[in-house]
Amino acid sequence: MSVTAVVTGASSGIGAATARGLAAEGYDVVLVARRADRVEALAREITDRGQKARARVLDVTDRDDVDAFAAELDGCGVLVNNAGGAIGTEPVATGDPQDWRTMYEVNVLGVLNMTQALLPRLEESGDGTVLVLTSVAGHVVYEGGAGYVAAKHGAHTLAATLRLEMVGKPVRVLEVAPGMVKTEEFSLNRLRGDSEAAEAVYAGVPDPLTAEDVAETVVWAVTRPPHVNIDLLVVRPRAQAAQHRVHRVS
Ligand code: 8X3
Structure with a gap:
């Protein structure tokens, strides 16, 4: 029987690419997102390939609905917190x-x-995996990033603390922290819909990461044998050696 993998923020970008990647590896993927049309279309795309997927429209900030969702699941072996x-x-x-x-x-x-x-579901599975998609912003600080930087530091801290608390239990806690990734929505949302400013973020950068690049690292980390815990993977494009050290060609 397939292991159930829940992926949040699965309607686009890294979440959608991760859902595709885990389904291709044989997981029964539950795609969680707020936007019904997108997440249902992606679930159909995956099942049309003969792989396992279903959509669950859910806002991860709505605790009551999150609890209702958990009660609906028969089991769960993998949780990818991407939203x-x-x-x-x-x-x-x-x-x-x-x-x-x-x-x-x-x-x-x-x-x-x-x-x-x-x-509880992850523990019951006997080999549970929690993966948190943070960001390099969970590990460094930079001007103009503070609200996001503070939040991603919080997500990193949650993951690191949970890892300590899970010692002796059959649940591992992984973190993937991407640097510059060009997705359809991240910079557009950050820059409040200003598409020119969003495009400028990646201007001249030969090859920013794609959602698929990051999803490949997520799928790789999740598919290591259960005793192997990839605590933290920092993934940047070659052109970005540090937050402010980015190679751009004009
Ligand atoms: C996004 C990466 O460099 O904008 O998580 O903080 S960065």
């Missing part, structure tokens, strides 16, 4: 507290909700 995102690039002095709240809700409390709700 997240950035809003705004204002400095600390002028950042909108509501944006900070929203980022904390989805990047930290969303991970907490899903992880708390599914941990």
Whole structure:
């Protein structure tokens, strides 16, 4: 019987690519996202290939619905906490507290909700995996990134603490922290729909990572034997050696 893998934020970008990748590896993938049309279309695309997938429309910040979702599952061996995102690039002095709240809700409390709700299922599976998609922003700080940086540091801390608390239990906790990834939505959301500014983020960078590049590392980490715990994978494009050290060609 296939192992059930739940992927949040599965309607686009890294989440969608991870769902495709895990389904191709034989997992029975539950695609979680808020946007019904997109997540249902992706589930159909995967099942049309003869692989296993189903969609569950769910907002990871809605704890009641997260608990209802956990109760619906027969079992769960893998949870990929991918849902997240950035809003705004204002400095600390002028950042909108509501944006900070929203980022904390989805990047930290969303991970907490899903992880708390599914941990019993993951333990029962005998070999559970929790993977948290953080960011290099969970490990470094940079100007204009503070709300997102603070939230991703929170997600990293949650993962690192849970790993300690799971010692002796059959659940491993993995973290994948991507650097510059060009997806259809990340920078567009961060820059409040300004497509020119979003495009400028990647201007001249020969090869930013793609969602598929990151998904490959996620699938690789998840498919290691259960006793192998990939604590942390930092994945950047070759052109980005550090947050501010990016090669651009004009
Ligand atoms: C996104 C990567 O460099 O914009 O998670 O923080 S970065």
